[in-house]
Amino acid sequence: MGAQLRVYKRRIRSVTATKKITKAMEMIAASRVVKAQRKVAASTPYATELTRAVTAVGTGSNTKHPLTTQAETVTRSAVLLLTSDRGLAGAFNSNAIKQAEQLTERLEREGKQVDTYIVGRRGVAHYNFRERKIAEAWTGFTDEPSYADAKKVAAPLIEAIEKNTAEGGVDEIHIVFTEFVSMMTQTALDDRLLPLSLDEVAKEAKPQGEILPLYDFEPSAEDVLDALLPRYVESRVYNALLQSAASKHAATRRAMKSATDNAGELIETLSRLANAARQAEITQEISEIVGGASALADATAGSDR
Amino acid sequence: MAAELHVALVAADREVWSGEATLVVARTTSGDIGVMPGHQPLLGVLESGPVTIRTSDGGTVVAAVHGGFISFADNKLSLLAEIAELSDEIDVQRAERELERAKAEGDATAERRADVRLRAAAAS
Numbered sequence: 001m002g003a004q005l006r007v008y009k010r011r012i013r014s015v016t017a018t019k020k021i022t023k024a025m026e027m028i029a030a031s032r033v034v035k036a037q038r039k040v041a042a043s044t045p046y047a048t049e050l051t052r053a054v055t056a057v058g059t060g061s062n063t064k065h066p067l068t069t070q071a072e073t074v075t076r077s078a079v080l081l082l083t084s085d086r087g088l089a090g091a092f093n094s095n096a097i098k099q100a101e102q103l104t105e106r107l108e109r110e111g112k113q114v115d116t117y118i119v120g121r122r123g124v125a126h127y128n129f130r131e132r133k134i135a136e137a138w139t140g141f142t143d144e145p146s147y148a149d150a151k152k153v154a155a156p157l158i159e160a161i162e163k164n165t166a167e168g169g170v171d172e173i174h175i176v177f178t179e180f181v182s183m184m185t186q187t188a189l190d191d192r193l194l195p196l197s198l199d200e201v202a203k204e205a206k207p208q209g210e211i212l213p214l215y216d217f218e219p220s221a222e223d224v225l226d227a228l229l230p231r232y233v234e235s236r237v238y239n240a241l242l243q244s245a246a247s248k249h250a251a252t253r254r255a256m257k258s259a260t261d262n263a264g265e266l267i268e269t270l271s272r273l274a275n276a277a278r279q280a281e282i283t284q285e286i287s288e289i290v291g292g293a294s295a296l297a298d299a300t301a302g303s304d305r
Numbered sequence: 306m307a308a309e310l311h312v313a314l315v316a317a318d319r320e321v322w323s324g325e326a327t328l329v330v331a332r333t334t335s336g337d338i339g340v341m342p343g344h345q346p347l348l349g350v351l352e353s354g355p356v357t358i359r360t361s362d363g364g365t366v367v368a369a370v371h372g373g374f375i376s377f378a379d380n381k382l383s384l385l386a387e388i389a390e391l392s393d394e395i396d397v398q399r400a401e402r403e404l405e406r407a408k409a410e411g412d413a414t415a416e417r418r419a420d421v422r423l424r425a426a427a428a429s
């Protein structure tokens with residue numbers, strides 16, 4: 001076997017092995033997307049009911065609460081960025097990071113100081129590499145976030161917004177995550193988590209302009225709101241984490257699918273080249289034999305004369 | 306009896322139970338509250354404790370609920386909890402072990418949680 005042919009054969013073997021791996025990863029990601037989607041769906045009843053309740057208190061009472069009132073001058077805002085722990089997900093993480101950077105830039109242009117909170121190793125690595133300050137970071141649960149994880153993430157944010165800005169607290173919280181629109185579409189977006197604009201929440205909960213009943217609050221509207229809002233934030237963070245996880249798996253699936261396709265194409269091209277090399281080798285051998293034979297014939301014919 | 310209310314018991318990550326009921330008793334921060342069909346719209350903060358649901362077919366469902374809210378309007382009652390378990394889902398032995406451990410470590414929240422679980426399991 002010629003050297004050229006051997007090189008092609010070796011490359012085909014290695015690409016075939018890679019293709020097997022990416023194919024397996026694609027399949028794993030596909031099954032995980034379904035699982036993650038199911039989790040998003042399972043968490044929806046709680047989120048809807050909670051939104052309903054928040055709307056009810058917000059519109060049904062004149063309570064002023066730090067979590068619903070807009071500070072007159074916002075000096076510091078927190079940005080919570082949700083990325084994944086692992087890569088191999090196409091542009092998933094870079095899109096989320098880009099979105100967060102745009103948001104940070106916009107906020108800084110408005111004269112606000114920005115504290116960055118990050119979930120996921122990829123985001124942490126990105127910020128550490130650029131030696132930017134991270135207020136707090138969490139890693140290790142982005143593939144399958146649980147409600148306890150969401151609580152862990154939400155706790156310092158709620159604490160920060162309840163603190164005075166002069167003592168290191170923040171006036172508003174933004175969240176950047178990847179929304180799971182469909183299997184094919186996931187978009188990175190930013191959203192203001194707090195202070196809550198109740199009109200928007202109300203619009204989300206009741207698009208048809210249904211009138212809310214006059215609730216009786218137990219023990220009081222303030223206490224209910226006090227207890228309700230942190231839960232609302234947690235549930236929003238939980239929902240964002242779940243959507244992010246589903247999006248990540250979908251992105252991985254897509255990335256691995258194109259990797260598998262590319263590997264298939266590469267194998268095809270390489271086998272074509274290998275075939276051509278083999279043909280060339282055979283042709284050369286034949287012409288060598290023919291050439292050798294005729295040279296021999298010529299030589300014997302010459303000696304006869 | 307015709308009057309019944311629709312109950313949805315929802316935990317953060319799943320819907321635990323839903324169906325028709327005639328009476329729901331839950332513990333709010335200001336005491337136990339019983340809700341029957343036609344109750345005035347209500348929104349309250351729940352303590353961790355057992356919730357008793359009397360279903361319209363005469364059965365009783367008991368659940369251990371750890372913190373959350375009760376909201377009632379239009380004959381629809383929702384119980385929102387971060388953690389909620391039906392009494393028959395509760396692993397009594399595990400809860401007992403938890404209770405022992407929590408008592409030994411002086412962990413008040415864990416102790417209360419285990420205690421609520423055990424009481425809910427015993428009530429059904």
